[in-house]
Amino acid sequence: MDIKPRLWPTQYKFMTSKARFSAIISGLGLGKTFCGCLRAVMTALEYPGSHGAIVASTYKNLEDFIVPMLEQQLWEGMGVTVEKWGELLAGFDKQKMVIRFKNRSVIYLRSADRPDNLRGPNLSWFYIDEAAKVPHKVWKIMLGRLRVAPEQGWITTTPRGRNWVWQEFARKPRHEYEYFVGSTAENLTLSTGYKDSIKDSYSGSFLRQEFYGEFIGWEGLVYNLDMDKHDLSNSRYLYREDPDDERKVWRQEDFEYGIAGVDWGWIDPMAISVAVVRKDSHLHLVDEFCQNKTPIEKVVLEAKRLAEKWKIRTFFCDPSRPEYIQEFRNAGLDARKGKNDLDPGIAIVNRYLATETEDADGNVAEIEPLMKVDFTACEQTVEEFAVYHYEEDDEGRVLKAKPVDADNHLMDAVRYMVYGFEKRGHVSSRSGNR
Ligand SMILES: Nc1ncnc2c1ncn2[C@@H]1O[C@H](COP(=O)(O)OP(=O)(O)O)[C@@H](O)[C@H]1O
Numbered sequence: 001m002d003i004k005p006r007l008w009p010t011q012y013k014f015m016t017s018k019a020r021f022s023a024i025i026s027g028l029g030l031g032k033t034f035c036g037c038l039r040a041v042m043t044a045l046e047y048p049g050s051h052g053a054i055v056a057s058t059y060k061n062l063e064d065f066i067v068p069m070l071e072q073q074l075w076e077g078m079g080v081t082v083e084k085w086g087e088l089l090a091g092f093d094k095q096k097m098v099i100r101f102k103n104r105s106v107i108y109l110r111s112a113d114r115p116d117n118l119r120g121p122n123l124s125w126f127y128i129d130e131a132a133k134v135p136h137k138v139w140k141i142m143l144g145r146l147r148v149a150p151e152q153g154w155i156t157t158t159p160r161g162r163n164w165v166w167q168e169f170a171r172k173p174r175h176e177y178e179y180f181v182g183s184t185a186e187n188l189t190l191s192t193g194y195k196d197s198i199k200d201s202y203s204g205s206f207l208r209q210e211f212y213g214e215f216i217g218w219e220g221l222v223y224n225l226d227m228d229k230h231d232l233s234n235s236r237y238l239y240r241e242d243p244d245d246e247r248k249v250w251r252q253e254d255f256e257y258g259i260a261g262v263d264w265g266w267i268d269p270m271a272i273s274v275a276v277v278r279k280d281s282h283l284h285l286v287d288e289f290c291q292n293k294t295p296i297e298k299v300v301l302e303a304k305r306l307a308e309k310w311k312i313r314t315f316f317c318d319p320s321r322p323e324y325i326q327e328f329r330n331a332g333l334d335a336r337k338g339k340n341d342l343d344p345g346i347a348i349v350n351r352y353l354a355t356e357t358e359d360a361d362g363n364v365a366e367i368e369p370l371m372k373v374d375f376t377a378c379e380q381t382v383e384e385f386a387v388y389h390y391e392e393d394d395e396g397r398v399l400k401a402k403p404v405d406a407d408n409h410l411m412d413a414v415r416y417m418v419y420g421f422e423k424r425g426h427v428s429s430r431s432g433n434r
């Protein structure tokens with residue numbers, strides 16, 4: 001069967017990309033899932049006997065978006081009858097979520113919320129839909145399964161700040177990686193009314209993200225976390241066993257004690273961030289807890305568990321709930337009121353994250369940041385770092401006065417912690433590094 005779709009400009013560039021890894025980063029409704037699935041089917045047909053996998057963020061999304069796309073929408077969009085598609089198939093097993101083609105190719109439909117199902121035999125290709133909503137480790141697992149020609153992986157997604165998708169694809173040009181940015185406006189099958197309604201419901205950087213598919217601007221982010229410079233996995237330090245790298249094992253001798261920051265919530269989550277303090281006073285974020293509608297008794301239990309595991313000396317807490325701080329103390333934890341001054345707190349966290357210094361003559365030198373993060377163990381923290389951003393005016397100019405009050409629970413916890421640590425004056429050898 002001849003498949004001749006009519007493609008929007010961004011879809012066309014993506015479909016003709018020769019890169020081993022490629023991505024469509026775009027606003028809602030451009031036709032990302034359409035194109036990702038189209039490429040899956042075309043690859044299965046082009047490489048008889050090949051095995052590939054489509055990964056959705058959740059099993060529900062698999063059932064609600066991927067299956068209907070493969071069964072119907074894709075063919076309708078191309079003016080092909082569903083029967084014609086059926087002629088290519090040997091079977092679609094929805095129990096096992098496997099599509100078998102007459103040419104012996106196989107497509108596995110999988111979801112990121114069932115991580116065990118992501119492991120399996122070697123693949124020729126994989127496709128991750130709404131990739132920014134899946135953990136970075138899903139990408140890494142799928143990369144590890146790519147062993148058979150054409151060895152290609154592609155993703156489609158709406159951007160989510162500067163998270164792993166940005167880190168992998170967009171931060172700097174990379175050999176074999178290519179990404180294409182498109183806007184919702186390209187999709188000619190969507191009504192103007194629908195497009196306008198999306199435009200009206202967002203503004204500023206979220207309009208740029210959800211409609212135009214841009215990553216939130218560098219200037220708009222409160223913190224800049226860099227996968228190369230801040231991820232502990234790239235250092236000799238790691239405070240957990242790493243199944244993918246047996247050299248990285250628990251190294252308790254590398255740290256003296258832990259500290260923590262706590263942000264209270266109910267509808268908003270309760271958030272705890274944990275750092276270990278290295279002997280030279282560098283901080284390594286190694287653990288997190290973030291859960292909403294959690295009674296204080298449960299949070300206390302969690303805090304005690306973390307305190308034991310990481311030898312936490314002090315919990316620096318959101319000062320707004322003294323009664324919760326008292327609960328921590330009653331449980332034998334050293335809990336103190338954190339400082340709530342936003343600007344100085346942010347400034348201190350930024351100083352700990354700094355990767356460069358400038359001397360009086362304006363010479364810039366690279367330095368090891370005072371704070372690093374275990375990107376795998378602190379996934380939600382990393383996610384918040386990627387999207388925590390300042391407000392903007394209607395023209396999209398960044399207003400440095402105040403960060404948007406969202407996605408900031410672990411950010412607040414980190415801020416209380418670093419601010420508290422700094423104010424208690426653990427200086428010693430730290431100055432030697434700067
Ligand atoms: N090139 C195309 N030709 C025809 N229909 C398309 C095309 N691209 C997308 N569509 C249709 O537009 C709608 C939105 O596409 P979808 O892939 O769900 O968007 P997204 O995943 O970007 O939100 C779907 O009904 C899809 O079938």
Ligand SMILES: [Mg+2]
Pocket residue numbers: 032033034065129
């Ligand atoms: Mg989609």
